[in-house]
Amino acid sequence: MKKLLILPLILLLGILLVACSQGDESGKKKEGAEKASEETLKVDKGLLNVEVTIPATLYKGQDIDSIISEAKNSGIKEVIKNDDGSLTYKMSKSEHKKMMKELKERIVKSVEELKTSEDFASINDVAYNKSFSEFTLTVNKEKFEGSFDALASFGLALAGMYYQLFNGADVEHYKVTVYIKDESNGEVFDTMVYPDELNENNDK
The missing domain is CATH 3.30.70 (Alpha-Beta Plaits)
Known part of the structure; x- marks a missing residue:
């Protein structure tokens, strides 16, 4: 299997774990919430935190519990497994900016x-x-x-x-x-x- 196929997911999770293990920082004023559908995404930007929801379709075939456990062990503030199979990551605005x-x-x-x-x-x-x-x-x-x-x-x-x-x-x-x-x-x-x-x- 050519390595490029697994690169994006490893890249994504690696950035999440590194960026979100830096600790909370103060954010800017409220920017509002981005509109989204339940099966695509949701990025909610509050006063200090950002919530990012990734749809279940992009986690198909993976061990969700292991992903959540590894994320929390690496310092992500909170990871929520939703009823539809999607995952919601919570992080500070500064962490989200750095991650992007x-x-x-x-x-x-x-x-x-x-x-x-x-x-x-x-x-x-x-x-x-x-x-x-x-x-x-x-x-x-x-x-x-x-x-x-x-x-x-x-x-x-x-x-x-x-x-x-x-x-x-x-x-x-x-x-x-x-x-x-x-x-x-x-x-x-x-x-x-x-x-x-x-x-x-x-x-x-």
Whole structure:
């Protein structure tokens, strides 16, 4: 299994555990709560704390109790397992801000590593937008279609979805689109939209 597939979740949990183990700090004035649906996300920003709820679909197949235990042992203020299977993390505003900064830096670093990775030889370049809701992979089409390099899109999409969720995206923006572009002529010959791709695979 290529390492990029497990990178986003490890990256996310690592940032959570590091950022939230620094202790509480004073926050700024109340910014209000971000709107969200029950099955997508909820980021509530209070006077001092931020609550982030991640949907159950992104924890599918994982040991939720172990995730909660490890998070608490690492210093996260509180982790709540909701009735719908989602998890709510509570942290200070300063911790949330730091977490978002580190998450962005690590996604960018992962993209740069992907460009030169021997594991994904057909991929020559990766571009992305500011919110990580779109990624464009420029590839050698012949090599790409004869390999498993499309798996890289899953790793990028998962990282992008987590970034949006923790940044307070609402249901209308909870999507990541990955474009596959032929380096020889600039043509986009494949497009994948997440989490739609995940839902389709689960239905098969």
